[in-house]
Amino acid sequence: MSDVAALAGVSHQTVSRVLNDHPSVRPETRSRVLEAIATLGYRRNLAARALVTRRTGSIGVVTPGSALFGPTSTLVALEQAARDSGRYVSVATLRSFGPDEVVPAVEHFLAQGVDGIVVVAPRTDTVAALGSVQAPVPVVVVSSAPDLVGAGAVAVDQEAGARAATEHLLASGRRTVVHVAGPDEWFDARDRLRGWRAALDAAGVPVPPPLPAGWSAADGDVIGRRLVEEGVPDAVFAANDQLALGLLHAFRRAGVRVPDDVAVVGFDDEPGSAFAAPPLTTVRQGFEELGAHAVRVLVDALGGAEPTRELIAPELVVRESAP
Amino acid sequence: MSDVAALAGVSHQTVSRVLNDHPSVRPETRSRVLEAIATLGYRRNLAARALVTRRTGSIGVVTPGSALFGPTSTLVALEQAARDSGRYVSVATLRSFGPDEVVPAVEHFLAQGVDGIVVVAPRTDTVAALGSVQAPVPVVVVSSAPDLVGAGAVAVDQEAGARAATEHLLASGRRTVVHVAGPDEWFDARDRLRGWRAALDAAGVPVPPPLPAGWSAADGDVIGRRLVEEGVPDAVFAANDQLALGLLHAFRRAGVRVPDDVAVVGFDDEPGSAFAAPPLTTVRQGFEELGAHAVRVLVDALGGAEPTRELIAPELVVRESAP
DNA sequence: CCGTCCCATGTGAGCGCTAACATCGAACCG
DNA sequence: CGGTTCGATGTTAGCGCTCACATGGGACGG
Numbered sequence: 001m002s003d004v005a006a007l008a009g010v011s012h013q014t015v016s017r018v019l020n021d022h023p024s025v026r027p028e029t030r031s032r033v034l035e036a037i038a039t040l041g042y043r044r045n046l047a048a049r050a051l052v053t054r055r056t057g058s059i060g061v062v063t064p065g066s067a068l069f070g071p072t073s074t075l076v077a078l079e080q081a082a083r084d085s086g087r088y089v090s091v092a093t094l095r096s097f098g099p100d101e102v103v104p105a106v107e108h109f110l111a112q113g114v115d116g117i118v119v120v121a122p123r124t125d126t127v128a129a130l131g132s133v134q135a136p137v138p139v140v141v142v143s144s145a146p147d148l149v150g151a152g153a154v155a156v157d158q159e160a161g162a163r164a165a166t167e168h169l170l171a172s173g174r175r176t177v178v179h180v181a182g183p184d185e186w187f188d189a190r191d192r193l194r195g196w197r198a199a200l201d202a203a204g205v206p207v208p209p210p211l212p213a214g215w216s217a218a219d220g221d222v223i224g225r226r227l228v229e230e231g232v233p234d235a236v237f238a239a240n241d242q243l244a245l246g247l248l249h250a251f252r253r254a255g256v257r258v259p260d261d262v263a264v265v266g267f268d269d270e271p272g273s274a275f276a277a278p279p280l281t282t283v284r285q286g287f288e289e290l291g292a293h294a295v296r297v298l299v300d301a302l303g304g305a306e307p308t309r310e311l312i313a314p315e316l317v318v319r320e321s322a323p
Numbered sequence: 324m325s326d327v328a329a330l331a332g333v334s335h336q337t338v339s340r341v342l343n344d345h346p347s348v349r350p351e352t353r354s355r356v357l358e359a360i361a362t363l364g365y366r367r368n369l370a371a372r373a374l375v376t377r378r379t380g381s382i383g384v385v386t387p388g389s390a391l392f393g394p395t396s397t398l399v400a401l402e403q404a405a406r407d408s409g410r411y412v413s414v415a416t417l418r419s420f421g422p423d424e425v426v427p428a429v430e431h432f433l434a435q436g437v438d439g440i441v442v443v444a445p446r447t448d449t450v451a452a453l454g455s456v457q458a459p460v461p462v463v464v465v466s467s468a469p470d471l472v473g474a475g476a477v478a479v480d481q482e483a484g485a486r487a488a489t490e491h492l493l494a495s496g497r498r499t500v501v502h503v504a505g506p507d508e509w510f511d512a513r514d515r516l517r518g519w520r521a522a523l524d525a526a527g528v529p530v531p532p533p534l535p536a537g538w539s540a541a542d543g544d545v546i547g548r549r550l551v552e553e554g555v556p557d558a559v560f561a562a563n564d565q566l567a568l569g570l571l572h573a574f575r576r577a578g579v580r581v582p583d584d585v586a587v588v589g590f591d592d593e594p595g596s597a598f599a600a601p602p603l604t605t606v607r608q609g610f611e612e613l614g615a616h617a618v619r620v621l622v623d624a625l626g627g628a629e630p631t632r633e634l635i636a637p638e639l640v641v642r643e644s645a646p
Numbered sequence: 647c648c649g650t651c652c653c654a655t656g657t658g659a660g661c662g663c664t665a666a667c668a669t670c671g672a673a674c675c676g
Numbered sequence: 677c678g679g680t681t682c683g684a685t686g687t688t689a690g691c692g693c694t695c696a697c698a699t700g701g702g703a704c705g706g
Contacts, residue, residue, distance in 0.1 A: 012693085014655060024654055047371075051662065051663085051694090052660080079388070079416045080418070091414050095403070217595050272564075272599075276595075276599075277572070287390075333686090337685060348684070373663090375663055377691080
């Protein structure tokens with residue numbers, strides 16, 4: 001920086017002012033400094049800047065380390081929203097979900113001096129781990145955890161989505177709806193299950209036992225085969241599109257017609273779902289909106305606002321698998 | 324840090340030594356310092372550390388800002404590989420691919436003092452943009468760009484994958500193979516096209532004109548309808564799984580049987596592809612390996628080694644759509 | 647015409663850390 | 677038993693930047 005100052009014939013402080021868009025620099029001086037910067041290929045040292053300003057202009061994101069559609073979509077959306085607010089993103093992905101991975105990741109971000117932290121915590125244990133960290137910066141959790149203390153929270157309203165899906169199936173004349181549930185440690189899975197149950201209850205329909213599964217199409221296939229053996233129900237609401245794809249596969253194999261014999265609804269609206277056989281009725285989550293909200297809550301908290309909780313409404317997308 | 328030193332009754336330098344695992348600290352002193360750190364909840368300031376060491380222990384990743392399967396899988400793999408090497412990752416996603424987005428992103432990372440940069444550059448224009456930045460740290464490009472100067476490069480051998488797919492179709496008795504090509508600005512699309520052509524040439528089979536498309540299932544559907552109208556070929560090799568799903572959809576609609584009337588092969592092996600109708604023969608790319616290689620090349624370059632180029636072999640996964 | 651204000655710029659200090667060197671005492675060796 | 681070595685610790689300086697304050701000169705008002 002002093003090199004730039006010398007070349008431009010000003011003090012280092014004036015260079016700093018140019019870099020930070022301080023108003024009281026003569027235009028002529030400013031352009032002289034900018035020229036010197038370009039000539040020397042100077043790049044400011046953000047570490048030194050962070051040291052004195054105590055702000056890095058970056059936010060830390062902790063997210064599950066799988067290539068699952070939901071988390072990765074959220075990550076991309078978060079990054080874009082953060083950059084729209086002039087911030088960069090540091091990422092830590094998790095192989096496990098407990099404190100042993102979450103805590104060090106958060107600690108690192110705090111040591112790094114991030115302005116705030118977003119934790120994509122789809123599982124209960126991740127949120128539990130979060131309780132043991134004392135963070136001097138705002139923390140926003142992307143998750144519908146019911147018991148977050150002092151942290152902001154943003155989530156898609158999984159329960160509403162599941163309710164809409166179930167109601168749609170009932171409204172189209174199906175007598176009952178079987179639910180293929182995601183892993184119980186995932187909030188999303190629990191909430192979808194709850195929404196499904198609520199819709200059945202509200203309609204006065206008996207609630208069949210939910211069928212527990214993972215998130216994969218292979219799991220859906222296994223459940224589908226079992227259903228074929230034990231008797232295919234009127235309608236199935238799968239906790240995500242992958243499970244639904246597995247179900248469709250098993251039904252197709254067995255000659256069970258969708259939607260004639262059984263209607264199938266998924267959750268996520270993955271890219272390929274519109275072209276499944278048959279095209280899948282599903283629930284679309286607004287990941288972009290989710291990321292934008294999370295960053296906005298974080299930035300507001302940075303500005304002194306109380307961290308809030310926000311719920312985003314998902315959207316039912318009706319296709320042939322459940323018209 | 325001085326608070327910790329005072330509480331432990333040592334100098335700040337001893338605290339620093341404990342933090343950096345310096346050998347010559349008495350175990351008793353070390354534990355006293357660690358206790359003081361725990362008591363005070365002290366976290367070291369990495370900005371200050373970076374200022375003097377001139378290393379941040381982080382690497383910058385520039386990657387396309389879409390939720391496409393390939394780039395996001397690569398991103399996750401990169402992050403995990405980086406963390407296995409003790410580094411954290413900063414991310415910048417790109418909405419466009421030209422210099423106007425790439426250059427500022429790289430400049431930011433350099434200002435931030437990253438130890439190295441990985442650019443996931445699936446498109447030609449991104450690599451071109453890279454030429455205009457002078458980086459004082461190692462840069463690794465994840466891309467099969469033919470003309471990278473001074474940068475390391477890591478890629479999956481798209482051409483070999485495409486060749487394997489095409490050869491498989493020919494070996495199963497198909498007379499020719501039509502290619503639904505990805506966008507021409509993408510290296511992957513070009514390389515897959517080249518591999519397809521090479522396989523046909525090698526077999527002495529006439530090369531039908533490739534059918535240009537995007538990457539989406541909707542595009543595949545459109546092309547599929549056109550093929551149905553104009554005459555369905557023996558076999559189709561689609562540039563990715565989404566396109567293949569669209570093709571399957573169009574064929575199914577038209578009563579064209581897969582694989583009896585036409586065999587279909589995709590590329591990527593996305594999670595749902597094994598449960599498509601029919602299950603999709605495709606080419607699996609090793610994204611984890613890709614990420615691990617990229618980080619290894621970067622770390623080697625950090626250690627003074629010449630940046631190298633590495634090519635990863637993909638794997639043909641045979642399923643029912645092209646047995 | 648002088649005091650006041652404000653705009654443009656400069657000066658000095660210090661953010662929290664590590665590298666380099668200084669110091670001190672104990673162990674070791676001939 | 678003195679010199680040497682080395683392990684354990686302390687002292688000092690400075691990384692590159694911004695903040696707070698100082699300075700100086702023109703515009704403006706009475």
